Each structure stands twice: as C-alpha cells, then as structure tokens.
Amino acid sequence: MTGAQDDGTVLRVEGLSVSYGAVQALRGASLIARRSEVIGIVGESGCGKSTLASALIGLPAPGARMRGQVEIGGRDIVAAPERARRAMRGAAVAMIFQDPMTSFNPVLTLGQQLTDFQHRSALPRRARRARAAAMLARVGLPDPELALDRHIHELSGGMRQRAAIAAALLMQPQLLVADEPTTALDVTMEAQIIHLLRELRHEHQGAIVVITHHLGVIGELCDRVYVMYAGEIVEEGTTDEIYHDPRHPYTQALIACDPAHIAGTVDRLPTIPDRVPDLDPPPPGCSFAPRCPVAMARCRTDAPPRVTVGPGHAAACHRVTP
Amino acid sequence: MSFAADSRTDGARPRPRGALGRLMSEPMGATGAVLVALFIAVALFAPLIAPYDPLALDIPAKLQGPSLAHPAGTDQLGRDTLSRLIYGARTALAIAMGATGAAGVIGLALGMMAGYGPRWLDGALMLVLDSLASLPMILFALAVITVLGPSATTLVFVIILVSISGYARLVRAQTLGLANAEFIQAERTMGASNLRILFRHLMPNVVGPLLIVLSMDVPVVIMLEAGLSYLNLGIRPPVPSWGNILYDGYSSLRQQPALVIAAGVPLVLSTIGFTFLGEGLRDALDPRLKGGGP
Amino acid sequence: MLRYTAKRTGLAVLNLLIVMVAMYAMVFLVPGDPASVALGPRATPALKAELVTRMGLDQPIWRQVWNFFANAVQGNLGYDVWSGRPVLDQILEAFPNTLILGGVALGWALVLGVALGCLAVVWRGGVLDTLLGLLSVSMIAVPSFVIAIYALLVFAVWLNWLPAIGAGTAGDIGSQVRALILPSFAIGITWVGYLARLVRASMLEVMGEAHIRTARAFGLSEFRIVTRYALRLAIIPTLAVLAVGFGSILSAAVFVETVFSRPGIGTLIISAVAKRNYPLVMGTTLFMTAFYLFIVTAADLVIARLDPRVRDVFRGG
Numbered sequence: 001m002t003g004a005q006d007d008g009t010v011l012r013v014e015g016l017s018v019s020y021g022a023v024q025a026l027r028g029a030s031l032i033a034r035r036s037e038v039i040g041i042v043g044e045s046g047c048g049k050s051t052l053a054s055a056l057i058g059l060p061a062p063g064a065r066m067r068g069q070v071e072i073g074g075r076d077i078v079a080a081p082e083r084a085r086r087a088m089r090g091a092a093v094a095m096i097f098q099d100p101m102t103s104f105n106p107v108l109t110l111g112q113q114l115t116d117f118q119h120r121s122a123l124p125r126r127a128r129r130a131r132a133a134a135m136l137a138r139v140g141l142p143d144p145e146l147a148l149d150r151h152i153h154e155l156s157g158g159m160r161q162r163a164a165i166a167a168a169l170l171m172q173p174q175l176l177v178a179d180e181p182t183t184a185l186d187v188t189m190e191a192q193i194i195h196l197l198r199e200l201r202h203e204h205q206g207a208i209v210v211i212t213h214h215l216g217v218i219g220e221l222c223d224r225v226y227v228m229y230a231g232e233i234v235e236e237g238t239t240d241e242i243y244h245d246p247r248h249p250y251t252q253a254l255i256a257c258d259p260a261h262i263a264g265t266v267d268r269l270p271t272i273p274d275r276v277p278d279l280d281p282p283p284p285g286c287s288f289a290p291r292c293p294v295a296m297a298r299c300r301t302d303a304p305p306r307v308t309v310g311p312g313h314a315a316a317c318h319r320v321t322p
Numbered sequence: 323m324s325f326a327a328d329s330r331t332d333g334a335r336p337r338p339r340g341a342l343g344r345l346m347s348e349p350m351g352a353t354g355a356v357l358v359a360l361f362i363a364v365a366l367f368a369p370l371i372a373p374y375d376p377l378a379l380d381i382p383a384k385l386q387g388p389s390l391a392h393p394a395g396t397d398q399l400g401r402d403t404l405s406r407l408i409y410g411a412r413t414a415l416a417i418a419m420g421a422t423g424a425a426g427v428i429g430l431a432l433g434m435m436a437g438y439g440p441r442w443l444d445g446a447l448m449l450v451l452d453s454l455a456s457l458p459m460i461l462f463a464l465a466v467i468t469v470l471g472p473s474a475t476t477l478v479f480v481i482i483l484v485s486i487s488g489y490a491r492l493v494r495a496q497t498l499g500l501a502n503a504e505f506i507q508a509e510r511t512m513g514a515s516n517l518r519i520l521f522r523h524l525m526p527n528v529v530g531p532l533l534i535v536l537s538m539d540v541p542v543v544i545m546l547e548a549g550l551s552y553l554n555l556g557i558r559p560p561v562p563s564w565g566n567i568l569y570d571g572y573s574s575l576r577q578q579p580a581l582v583i584a585a586g587v588p589l590v591l592s593t594i595g596f597t598f599l600g601e602g603l604r605d606a607l608d609p610r611l612k613g614g615g616p
Numbered sequence: 617m618l619r620y621t622a623k624r625t626g627l628a629v630l631n632l633l634i635v636m637v638a639m640y641a642m643v644f645l646v647p648g649d650p651a652s653v654a655l656g657p658r659a660t661p662a663l664k665a666e667l668v669t670r671m672g673l674d675q676p677i678w679r680q681v682w683n684f685f686a687n688a689v690q691g692n693l694g695y696d697v698w699s700g701r702p703v704l705d706q707i708l709e710a711f712p713n714t715l716i717l718g719g720v721a722l723g724w725a726l727v728l729g730v731a732l733g734c735l736a737v738v739w740r741g742g743v744l745d746t747l748l749g750l751l752s753v754s755m756i757a758v759p760s761f762v763i764a765i766y767a768l769l770v771f772a773v774w775l776n777w778l779p780a781i782g783a784g785t786a787g788d789i790g791s792q793v794r795a796l797i798l799p800s801f802a803i804g805i806t807w808v809g810y811l812a813r814l815v816r817a818s819m820l821e822v823m824g825e826a827h828i829r830t831a832r833a834f835g836l837s838e839f840r841i842v843t844r845y846a847l848r849l850a851i852i853p854t855l856a857v858l859a860v861g862f863g864s865i866l867s868a869a870v871f872v873e874t875v876f877s878r879p880g881i882g883t884l885i886i887s888a889v890a891k892r893n894y895p896l897v898m899g900t901t902l903f904m905t906a907f908y909l910f911i912v913t914a915a916d917l918v919i920a921r922l923d924p925r926v927r928d929v930f931r932g933g
Contacts, residue, residue, distance in 0.1 A: 057833050090834035097833075102826040105845050107923050116844070117834040151924045167834070350753065452627075453634035458908050460867035461885065461901040468889045468897045469642055545759040549871050552761060553886055572765055572875070579769055586762045597757035 008035040010174050010207040011056070016068035016078070018051050018060060024282055025051040027231045028068070033175070033207035040222035040239070041211045042254070048231040049211045053179045056209065057095050058085035073174045091120045094168040096178040100160035104152035110136075110163055111148030118170050135166040139196060158189045165196065174206040181210065182217055194220050215258045219243065224312070227251045230277055230287035237313035247307075247315040250288045286318065294319055344606035351602020357595025361588075365411040374402035376409040376562045385578040394584040397570045403584050406562040411588060413563045417474070418543040421481035426536045429486045433493025434528065438501055438520060448494070455487040463550065472555045480550075481543055492535055496528045534607055538600030541593040548589055564589050620920055628913045635905050639898050640684055667697065693899030698891065703899035706884060711903075713783055714873070714880035718865045720796055721803035722858070729811025730854075734842075736816040737823070748816070752809025761871035764802035768875060771798060781877040799876050803868045807861070814857060818850040825849075852923050859915030862908055 011033040018026040026048045033039045043049055054060050055070055058077035070077045072092050077085055097103035105113055114132035121128060129148065136144035139162040152160060161181070168176055181197065182190040198221060201208060210221055218225055218239060225242045227235040227250065235248040246252045253272045272291055277283050283290070289299040299318055307320045345351040364371060373393075380400030387395050394403040436447040454462075463480045470476045500506060501524070509519055544564075550556030551565025552572075559566050564585060571582025668674055675683070687694070693703040736745045772780035784792030822828065823846055831841045866881070873882035881900060888896040 059829065059832055086832075086835045086837070088835070089832070090836075095830075095833045097826065097830055099826065103830045105827040105831070105849075107848050108845070113831075116831075116836060116840075119834075119836060119840075153924075167830075350750070449630065450634060453631040453638070456628075456631045456909050456912070457635055457901070457905050458863045458866045460863075460870050461904050464870075464885055464889050465639065465897050465901045466642070468892055468894050541757055548759065549761055549867075552871070553874060555886075555889060568762070568765065575765075575769060575773060579773070582765055582769060586766060589762050590758050593757040593759060594754050597753055601753055 009033075010035055010037075010073060011209065012069070012071040013056075014069040014071075016052070016055060016066070016070060018048075018055055018067075019065050020061070020063055025064075025231050026055065027282065029228075029231075029233050031226050031233065031236070033209055035205065035207060036201070037224065038201050038208040038210060038222045040218035040225040041209065041228060042215060042218050042225060043213065043228035045213060047228045049213070049228060050179065051231075052228070053095070053177055053209075053211050056175070056177050057089055057093050059089065087120075090117060090173070091171050092173055093175040093177065094171065094173040096164050096168045096176065096181050098180040099184045100164040101152060101157075101184070103164065104160070106152060109149050109151055110155070114148070114163075114167055114170065117167055120171060132166070132170065135170055136163065139163070139166045139169075139200075141166075157185060158192060161185060161189070161193050162196065165193075165200070169200070169204070172205070176204065176206060176208045178208065178210045180212055180214075182214070183212070190217075197221055215254065227254065230282065232287060232316065234288065234317070235315040237310075241310070241313045245313075247309055247313075247320045248288075248317050249292050249294055249319065251315070253293075286316075342606075345602045348602055348605065350598045351606060354595050354598025354600070354602050357591060358599050361411055361415065361592050361595060364408055365415045368408050368412050372402075372405035372408040374405040376401060376406045377560050378402075385574055385581070387578065387580045388584075395578065395580040397567070397581055398574055403567070403581055406567055407564065407584065407588050409562045410564040410567055411592070413557055413561065414544050414547060414588075414592065417478060417481070417547045417557075418540050421478045422485065422536050422539055422543055424478070425482040425485040426489055426532060428482065429489025430493050430525070430528065430532060432486065432490040434497050434520060434524060436490065437494040437497025438516070438524065444494070447490070451487045451490050454483075455491075457484075459484045459546075463546070464555070467550070467555050472550075472558065474557055474561075477547060477550060477556045481546060484546075485539060485543070488539075489532060489535065493528050493532055496531060497524055500524055500527055530607065534600070534604045537603055538597070540600070541596040544589070544593055544596065621917055624913055624916055624920075628909045632906055632909055636685070636688065636902060639902060640681065688902065693902060694895035696896055697893045703896050704903075706896065707881070707900055707903050710879060710881050710884040713878065714866075714869050714882065717796065717799055717803065717873070717878070717880060718862075718869055721800040721868075722807065722865060724800065725804035725807035725811060726858070729808045730815050732808070732812035733815025733819065736812060737819045740820075745816075748809065748812055752813040755806055755809035758806070759871075760802050760806055760868040761875055763805060764799065764872045764875040767798050767802055783878050783880075795876075795878070799872045799878055802872050802875075803865060806868065807865075811854060814854050815850060818853045819846060822846045822849045848922060852919055855915055855919055855922075859912045862911050866904065866908070 009032055011031070013029060013031045016026060016029045017024065029048075029052060031039070031041075041049055041052060051061075051064070054064075055066055055078070056072075058070070058080070060066055066078050068078060072088060075084075075088065075092070077088055077093070080088070104110065108116075111129055111132060114135070115125060115128045118128045118131065121131075123131065133144040133148055136147055141147050141159055141162055147155065147159065147163065152163075155163065161184070165181075168178075178197070182193050185193060194217060197208075197210075201221070208221075210217065212218060222239050224238050225236065226233050227242065227248065229250045235242065235246065235251045237245075242251060243255065246255050250272075257271060277287055277290060283300075284303075285301045286292070286295070286299045286304045289295045292299065296318060302318070304316045304318050306314055306316050307322060308314045309320065309322055345355060378401060380396070383392070383396050383400040384398055385396060386392055386400075389395070392402050392404065394407065397403055397406070432447060432451070436444045436451075462484055466480045466483060467476055470479070506519060506523055509523060547556055548563065548565035548568065551563040552569045554566065554569065556565060557563035568582065568585040568589070571579075571585045575582055691704055693707070695702055696706065732744075732748060736742075736748050739745055768780055771778050778798050779791070779795050782795055784790075784795035823842075828841060828845060831845050832838075836845070869880065870882035870886065872878075873880045874886055877883065881904065885897060885900045888894075888900070
C-alpha cells in the first residue's frame with residue numbers, strides 16, 4: 001500500500017483500453033481524480049461510459065480485455081489478480097448503481113445486504129447494522145430501522161436511490177463511482193438526489209466520479225469534466241471551461257443540444273446528425289469526423305493530437321489550436 | 323448497462339431459415355424427427371413389414387430367444403415378438419395421436435371460451451379445470467377405469483380427461499393476452515362479430531403454441547398407454563400393445579429375458595424420439611414455451 | 617403473509633370439494649347401479665341386495681350425498697367391498713411405504729441433480745454440460761417402469777445383488793434399505809437430469825442479474841454470492857416444479873411398486889381396480905388428491921416465504 005500520492009491523486013487512469021473481441025469499446029482513456037474532487041464523465045449512450053465505470057471498479061464484463069492502468073490510491077486494479085481486486089472493491093472503491101431496483105437482491109432485506117457489504121469491517125454484526133442505520137439516516141431515509149427490515153421492492157424510488165448511495169458510502173471508499181445516479185428517477189427526485197450528493201461531497205474525503213449522459217447533472221455537481229465519444233476522451237476541462245468555452249466540435253454540439261442552453265422557443269430541438277460509429281473496428285482518423293460539421297480531409301485519415309488549450313483544458317482535434 | 327458489443331457477440335453461424343431447417347439443423351431435433359418418421363412408417367406399413375401374423379399362435383415354438391426365423395424371439399404362445407412389436411407401434415401411435423388430438427380440440431374450445439367469454443364463465447371453468455389438474459393423473463385415470471371398465475375406448479377417454487385441463491389453461495392464457503392486442507381491438511371497433519374475431523384472428527394465433535405442447539405430450543401418452551396396458555387396464559390382449567407385450571415379458575422374465583428386453587426397446591426409442599422432436603420443435607418455433615417437466 | 621396463507625388454503629379446500637363432487641357424480645353417471653358395477657355381472661341378487669344396504673344405496677339421493685360428505689370430513693372414506701375393512705385403515709397402512717419410496721427417490725435425485733446443475737454452471741460449455749443437456753432430455757423421456765424392469769432383470773435376476781420383490785422384512789432396516797435401492801433408482805433417475813438442467817438454467821439466469829454484480833462490486837466472495845445471494849433465488853423455480861412433480865412421482869410409484877410387488881398406495885389401488893373395489897379406489901384417489909393439494913399449497917407458501925415479491929403480487933391482485 002503506497003497510499004495516496006502527495007498531490008492528492010486518488011484515481012489515475014493511464015491509457016486504459018477495453019475490448020470485447022474485435023470491438024474496442026474504450027481506447028486509451030486517461031484521467032485523474034483528486035481528493036475531494038468531483039469529476040464528471042459525459043457522453044451519448046454507447047460511448048464507453050459504462051465500460052469505463054466497470055473498469056474503474058475492476059469488474060469488467062465477461063469476455064472483456066483490459067489494458068492500461070487504473071490506479072486507486074496508488075494500486076493498479078487492472079494488473080491486480082482477481083483476489084486483490086476483490087479486496088479493493090467495496091473498500092477502496094464503491095459504486096452507486098444506475099437502477100437500485102434491480103441492483104439490490106430482491107429476496108434479502110436491505111439490512112442483510114448493508115451488513116454484508118461491510119464484510120471487510122472488523123465490527124461485530126450488530127455494530128455493522130447500527131452503522132448501516134446511521135448511514136441510511138445520513139442520506140435522509142425517514143425511518144432507517146424500519147427500512148433495514150424491508151425488501152427493496154417495498155421502498156419508493158427515491159428511497160431506493162438513497163439506500164444505494166448509503167451502501168456505497170458504508171466503507172468510506174477513497175473513490176466513489178456513480179453510474180447514471182439519477183437516470184431512473186423523475187425530475188423532483190433527481191433534484192433531491194443531486195442536492196444530497198452535493199451535501200455529501202463536502203463530507204466525503206475521497207474522490208467522486210459521476211458518469212452520466214445528462215449535462216445538467218454535470219453542471220450541478222462536478223468540478224471537472226471529461227467528454228467521451230466513441231470510446232475516447234475527446235475533451236477535458238473544468239466544468240466552466242466545458243460549458244462556456246468548449247473546443248471540440250463534439251462538445252460544442254453536445255452543449256448546443258442541451259435543452260437548458262437553448263434560449264427562446266425553437267421549432268425543433270437541435271440534434272447531432274447520424275449516430276455513433278461502429279467500433280468493430282473503429283474508423284481511422286478522428287472517430288467524430290463522419291458527423292463533424294467542420295471536418296477536413298486530414299480528420300478522416302490521421303488520428304487527432306491532444307491539444308492543450310490551457311492549464312487542465314485539452315481537446316483531441318485537428319481544428320483546435322492552443 | 324449497454325455494451326457496444328451486445329448486439330454482435332452472438333452467432334458465428336447463421337441460423338437457417340424456416341422452421342424445418344432450424345429443426346433439422348440441431349442434432350436433437352434431427353434425431354427426434356428421424357426416429358418419429360421411422361415409427362410412423364412402421365405403424366403405417368405394419369402389414370408389409372411384419373414377418374408374421376401378430377396373432378398367429380405356434381405353441382411348440384414358445385419363448386424362443388432371438389433367431390433368424392424370429393429376430394426378437396417368441397412369447398408364451400409362440401407368437402413372433404417382432405411382428406407384435408410392429409403392430410404395437412400402430413396401437414401406440416393411433417391411441418397417442420388420436421387421444422392427444424381430441425384432447426387438443428376440446429382444450430382449444432374450452433380455453434377460448436374461458437379466455438374470450440364472460441368473466442363468470444371464465445371463473446367457473448378455471449375453478450373446474452384447476453380442480454381437475456389437482457387430481458394426481460394416474461389415480462384419476464385408475465378411478466375412471468374402475469367405473470367404466472378397462473377397454474381401448476375407456477383408455478382414450480381417460481387420456482382426454484387428464485390432459486384437457488393443461489391445454490385449456492394454455493389456450494386461455496394465450497387468448498387473454500391476444501384479446502387485448504391492438505389488432506383485435508381494431509377489428510372490434512370496425513364492428514367485427516365475436517365469432518369472426520374468435521375464428522379468424524384468435525384461433526390461428528393460439529393453435530401454434532398448442533400444437534407444440536401437444537407434440538411434447540405425445541410421449542407422455544405413449545407411456546400412459548403402455549403403462550396401463552402393462553397393468554392390463556388399457557389395451558386388452560390379444561391386441562398387441564407395447565405395454566402388454568412388456569407384461570408378457572415380465573411374467574416370463576426368468577425363463578426368457580429376450581422377450582422383456584425386446585419389448586422395452588421400442589418404448590424407449592419412441593418416447594425419446596417424440597421428446598427430442600417436441601423439444602426441437604419448441605426451440606425452432608417458440609422458445610418462450612421452454613421449461614416443461616417430466 | 618397471513619392473508620396469503622388463508623387465501624391459498626381456501627383455494628385448495630375448494631379444489632378438493634369439487635374433486636369430491638366429481639368423483640361422487642362419476643359413480644352415479646355411469647349406466648347401471650354402483651353395486652352391480654362393483655360386484656360384476658355374475659353376482660347373485662342376494663349378494664347385491666346386501667351390498668346395496670351396506671353402501672346405503674337404498675336411501676334417497678340427497679341423504680347419500682350428505683352421508684358421503686359427512687363421513688369424508690370425519691375421515692371415514694367407506695368400507696372395502698370385499699373384506700369390509702375401513703378404506704382409510706388400508707390407505708394409512710400402505711401410505712408410509714409409498715411416502716418413503718417417493719421421498720428417497722426424490723431425495724437422492726435432488727442431491728445429485730443440484731450438484732450436477734451447479735457443476736454444469738461452473739464448467740459452462742464443457743463436456744459435462746453438453747452431456748447433461750442430452751442425457752436429461754432422454755432421462756425424462758424413458759418410462760420409469762421400463763427402467764424398473766430392466767433394473768430388476770440386471771441387478772436382481774442376473775447379478776442377484778438386490779432383492780427383486782417386496783419392501784424387506786419388517787424390523788430389519790438393512791433388508792428394507794436393500795429393497796428400496798432399485799425402486800427408488802427407477803423413480804429418481806428421471807429427475808436427476810431434469811433437476812440438474814433446471815438448477816443450471818435458473819442459476820445462470822440469476823447470476824446474470826444486476827444485484828449479483830452489486831454483490832461483486834462490494835467485494836463479496838463468489839462462494840458467498842452463490843450460496844447466499846443466488847441459490848435462494850435459483851431454488852425457487854426448482855421447488856415449484858418439485859411440488860407439481862409429485863403427481864408424476866406418484867404415477868411412477870404406482871408402476872414401479874407393481875413391478876417390484878412392493879406394498880404401497882400403487883399396489884393397493886391396482887389390486888382394487890382389478891377387483892372393481894370402488895370404495896377403495898375412490899377413497900385412495902381422494903386421499904392422495906388431498907395430500908397432493910397439501911404439498912402444492914405448502915410449496916406455494918414456502919415460495920412466498922422465500923420470495924417476498926410473490927405474496928405482494930397476490931396481495932395487490
């Protein structure tokens with residue numbers, strides 16, 4: 001255990017690639033998250049977000065091949081054998097899953113599962129249960145003792161999502177991965193859960209990675225953003241930079257399509273034409289070129305360089321200049 | 323979770339088109355189809371294939387082992403076992419297909435009545451059918467045989483009685499699902515009569531799954547016929563049935579085991595054949611019906 | 617849970633009542649009076665008259681119906697036409713033998729089937745997996761009485777390892793166990809492949825569910841996931857099938873008991889059918905139906921206990 005490095009880096013992903021057979025779902029992704037930082041990963045469905053999320057907790061889908069590094073607290077989860085990966089999961093890194101209805105066991109009570117999830121803890125069972133109750137109270141469940149004896153289908157949608165957040169926080173992981181934490185919720189619930197996550201980010205000592213297709217969530221929660229397209233990170237920067245000075249044509253299109261950014265009334269919501277390309281194999285050159293309004297001949301043949309436009313702000317595009 | 327790979331990970335081998343092609347492309351379905359075709363051919367052409375008259379007695383040649391003259395040996399009365407087994411195929415298939423067919427038709431009618439008729443009728447029919455299904459099949463069959471007396475007619479009647487409940491319930495479930503389907507609703511708003519909806523729209527959609535289940539029940543009925551005939555409560559001798567030939571073999575097990583061994587073979591092969599065919603048909607036509615039991 | 621129990625039990629009782637009515641009606645719907653049916657065509661008038669009085673057939677029909685139900689509720693299922701013994705006594709004498717036979721058959725089949733099913737999951741796509749797929753379908757197809765006869769021929773007659781008939785000597789556990797081996801093999805073999813395939817299928821399905829991924833994401837060991845998180849869900853469909861399969865186990869027992877001349881419900885009812893001893897046939901059928909309904913209902917209640925979603929669906933509907 002080397003522990004977190006001096007600059008406070010909790011998560012360091014270097015050149016991470018994940019492939020399923022001939023399909024290269026994730027290609028050379030690199031990112032960093034520091035202590036007390038919330039980073040966002042945004043992109044359309046099919047861009048490799050979920051693959052990245054699975055890789056971050058060291059639990060790739062069956063048949064997936066991972067290359068590169070995912071260091072959590074200085075330990076590489078990709079290189080680690082399954083046994084060591086298992087030891088990191090739940091303790092060093094925990095995940096808030098997309099749909100809490102299906103991601104909790106339907107026949108065990110919430111209490112049974114929340115005590116099980118603390119299996120690395122030295123506490124006796126009673127104390128673990130008390131801890132689970134305290135955590136449920138912390139995330140705003142009205143009657144935690146009662147909820148512990150409930151099955152997941154007996155809770156309301158908002159309560160389920162709160163329980164999922166409580167589960168992830170149980171072991172105080174260095175890294176918290178939230179995979180589409182509000183997708184399964186309605187608008188009011190979404191606002192409440194975002195509010196809760198914002199509160200928690202101040203208490204939580206580790207880093208939080210929020211994975212979503214929803215720009216609004218990013219704007220509300222994150223310090224820095226990574227924009228993904230077709231298995232690659234195409235732009236990174238602070239939330240401010242991404243919102244107000246997007247450089248990559250894909251990011252610009254994404255921001256333009258966000259209903260929150262459209263002033264006045266429009267006849268049709270803008271969309272990005274065409275769809276995400278096949279990754280079997282990925283196209284040569286820039287993968288966004290076929291849909292890009294400003295693509296040049298070079299874009300279709302040469303891979304774009306990573307251009308730094310400011311401290312911490314970079315985009316992978318031939319058109320971008322520092 | 324959606325992985326980009328999901329839609330493309332399956333099948334290096336393209337699935338053959340058409341139900342028959344799919345059936346014959348799987349070893350299980352193909353084996354079943356061949357075995358069943360063989361048994362049907364044997365049953366149809368029994369008089370041409372059988373070397374002897376299945377009822378011809380030859381007491382001096384009783385209980386012989388396999389020989390050139392009698393490939394499967396002879397029974398207590400010197401009748402040729404092979405010929406009796408060949409004619410037994412006729413009995414088995416006639417009873418099994420006739421009874422399942424009749425039960426299927428009755429089940430279809432009852433199920434569509436329950437699924438499409440008024441609610442009270444549905445409730446009443448379902449209660450009776452559920453109760454019928456709660457009777458252990460074999461005991462119910464034996465009770466009916468006690469009252470009516472054992473005969474081929476009773477046997478068919480019993481088979482129909484014990485199987486309609488399952489068919490009717492299947493048809494009812496399918497009908498209920500379809501009755502609310504959009505195309506039926508559309509038909510209704512255009513003023514189609516109930517009869518037209520039932521026969522032109524519901525029935526063709528319901529018959530498919532029913533046929534698959536019927537085909538899977540044929541081996542069960544073959545077993546039941548053979549079992550009851552073995553107990554001398556089904557097909558009565560001297561009419562050859564695999565069941566009563568098996569009983570003849572059982573009663574002379576120590577003197578001449580060849581008879582009982584030969585009698586079991588067509589039973590085993592035909593039930594395996596029909597089961598394989600049924601499974602293959604289901605997989606080829608409607609994988610949703612998976613999960614039938616013994 | 618209480619409401620579910622009450623509703624489910626009520627339904628079972630209703631089913632049983634309908635079965636009783638049907639059985640009773642059946643005897644009266646056939647041409648000829650029940651006494652002649654029972655005694656056959658060669659009975660003397662005096663014998664017939666005596667039986668008519670004994671069975672209460674000379675009383676008005678509403679009285680007969682009432683008597684039948686009142687007696688049945690009190691556990692009186694009528695009297696043997698030939699020996700005059702109470703039907704229930706004979707049933708209770710035979711029933712434990714059949715229960716033991718079915719229980720042992722199912723027991724070893726369950727242990728072997730679940731183990732093979734789990735192994736097939738572990739070695740997915742391997743030789744055992746493929747073999748099991750083919751074997752299980754064949755095992756379901758082959759009639760148990762054919763297996764019984766072949767087993768008897770090989771192990772009892774040719775090899776002379778095990779007894780060919782009977783249930784063993786009373787009080788001698790060793791001989792009773794030896795007498796159980798072949799019959800329980802013949803009945804259970806059908807279930808081994810079937811259960812293995814069922815456990816394999818439902819286990820694979822459960823292991824692909826999102827909550828298993830959650831358990832893995834929290835670093836729980838694979839062993840704990842299988843035994844605590846998956847098995848309980850995977851066993852539910854198996855349990856439902858087992859309860860319903862009781863009917864086919866009983867069918868198998870009837871034939872297998874006859875093959876091995878083993879005392880039990882099967883041999884009892886077969887000899888009664890042959891002698892047209894219909895109070896005994898009706899009584900046995902009624903008794904076994906009640907027992908079957910009890911098993912199915914109990915299994916439903918256990919399933920509701922294991923899977924809280926089931927009882928909530930029922931509550932809602």
